[in-house]
Amino acid sequence: MDDIDRTIINHLQGGFPICERPFREAAAALGLEEDELIRRIDRLLQEGYLSRFGPMYHAEKLGGGLSLCAMAVPEERFDQVAERVNAFPEVAHNYARDHELNMWFVLATETPERIDQVLEEIETATGHKVYNMPKKEEFYVGLRFEL
Amino acid sequence: MIDALDRAIIQATQAGLPLVADPYAAVAEQVGSTPQEVMARMQRMVETGVIRRIGAVPNHYKLGFRGNGMSVWDVPDDKIGHYGRLIGALDFVSHAYHRPRHLPHWPYNLFAMVHGRDRDEVMEKVEKIAELLGDDDRGHEVLFSTRILKKSGFRLGGGQ
Numbered sequence: 431m432d433d434i435d436r437t438i439i440n441h442l443q444g445g446f447p448i449c450e451r452p453f454r455e456a457a458a459a460l461g462l463e464e465d466e467l468i469r470r471i472d473r474l475l476q477e478g479y480l481s482r483f484g485p486m487y488h489a490e491k492l493g494g495g496l497s498l499c500a501m502a503v504p505e506e507r508f509d510q511v512a513e514r515v516n517a518f519p520e521v522a523h524n525y526a527r528d529h530e531l532n533m534w535f536v537l538a539t540e541t542p543e544r545i546d547q548v549l550e551e552i553e554t555a556t557g558h559k560v561y562n563m564p565k566k567e568e569f570y571v572g573l574r575f576e577l
Numbered sequence: 578m579i580d581a582l583d584r585a586i587i588q589a590t591q592a593g594l595p596l597v598a599d600p601y602a603a604v605a606e607q608v609g610s611t612p613q614e615v616m617a618r619m620q621r622m623v624e625t626g627v628i629r630r631i632g633a634v635p636n637h638y639k640l641g642f643r644g645n646g647m648s649v650w651d652v653p654d655d656k657i658g659h660y661g662r663l664i665g666a667l668d669f670v671s672h673a674y675h676r677p678r679h680l681p682h683w684p685y686n687l688f689a690m691v692h693g694r695d696r697d698e699v700m701e702k703v704e705k706i707a708e709l710l711g712d713d714d715r716g717h718e719v720l721f722s723t724r725i726l727k728k729s730g731f732r733l734g735g736g737q
Contacts, residue, residue, distance in 0.1 A: 438633070439633060439635055439640075442632045442633045443630070443632045443633050443634075443635065444630035444631065444632045445630070445631070445632060446594075446630075446631040446632045448601065448616050448619050448620050448623070448631070449601075449616065450599060450601070450602070450612070451598055451599065452600065452601070453598060453600075454598070464598060465598075468596050468597070468598070471596060471633070472596050474633075475593075475596075477639075478636055478639045479635065479636060479639050479640060480633050480634060480635055480636060481634045481635070481636045482592065482593050482633075482634040483593050483594060483596070483632070483633050483634070484590050484591075484592070484593040484594035484631060485590050485591070485594070485619065485622075485628045485630075485631045486628065486629040486630055486631070486632075486634065487587060487591055487627065487628060487629070488626055488627055488628070488629050491625070491626050491627045492579065492587070492627060493579070498674075498676065498688075500683075512726045512727075515726075515727075516726060516727045521727060522727075522729060523725075523727060523728050523729070524725075524726035524727035524728075525722040525724065525725055525726060526722060526723045526724040526726055527647065527720040527721065527722050527723065528720055528721050528722075528723055529718065529720045530682075531682075531683065531720075533726070534647075534720075534722075535726075535727070561679050561682075561683060562677075563676040563677060563679075563688075564676065564677070565674040565675065565676055566674075566675045566676060566677065567657070567658065567661060567674065567675040568672075568673075568674050568675075569661035569662050569664065569665030569666075569672075569673035569674065569675075575635045575637060575640060575642070576668075577640065
């Protein structure tokens with residue numbers, strides 16, 4: 431990764447144009463050629479420096495349900511329970527964390543009503559209580575990395 | 578309101594834009610519409626907030642930001658809006674949310690994801706947040722993730 435890649439990452443985290451030849455427009459703003467920008471973004475994606483390049487959709491505004499949930503799982507059952515939780519397609523992310531509440535997952539459902547339903551199904555499938563922590567207010571979502 | 582064409586556009590683009598000179602034309606071909614219609618629909622989604630932004634999503638772990646701590650705070654309910662906005666605007670905080678407590682086990686109502694190059698840097702940043710809160714920090718913890726168990730992300734399903 432070189433300085434040009436860093437410039438691309440620093441400047442293109444948002445605001446990518448919606449127009450004909452958007453890469454040409456974005457490249458010009460960075461002093462690059464269109465095909466070079468496309469190539470570099472492609473490589474940054476291949477090498478894993480970027481997870482994705484494109485529109486970021488807002489789950490709830492799409493009419494879906496989204497919630498953060500946590501469970502306290504005994505160590506000896508942890509992997510087994512993780513497998514059961516992960517088997518639900520509505521579980522979008524699942525992380526182990528350093529706390530008594532040691533399994534944290536995000537539920538993403540087609541409708542808000544499904545959150546409670548899936549949550550109950552997970553409780554039944556795992557035998558553990560799920561603490562539901564939906565967001566009541568969101569303050570700022572948009573990490574801007576400066577490299 | 579989003580309709581069938583919007584959903585088709587979402588499904589065609591939620592994993593990324595085609596890396597071609599005319600990406601919106603490529604999407605149009607995929608969904609059976611015109612480039613102008615696709616661009617108009619996406620523009621409207623940006624304006625209504627359905628699309629948060631369009632661009633690069635950095636993989637912070639690969640980029641050297643290995644410390645990612647979920648800091649959780651117990652702050653007075655009547656000040657949570659104020660502190661949420663203040664903390665959410667910090668450049669090392671990517672997301673900040675007001676979430677419900679689950680007393681007595683879980684007294685925290687403000688969550689802020691803190692990023693840094695390593696755990697020590699994250700803890701330094703958390704101290705800065707604690708300083709901002711002063712006496713209104715009635716307790717806090719930082720939960721580091723030890724393993725990623727699943728990371729498939731939110732995806733709109735097919736045939737909806």
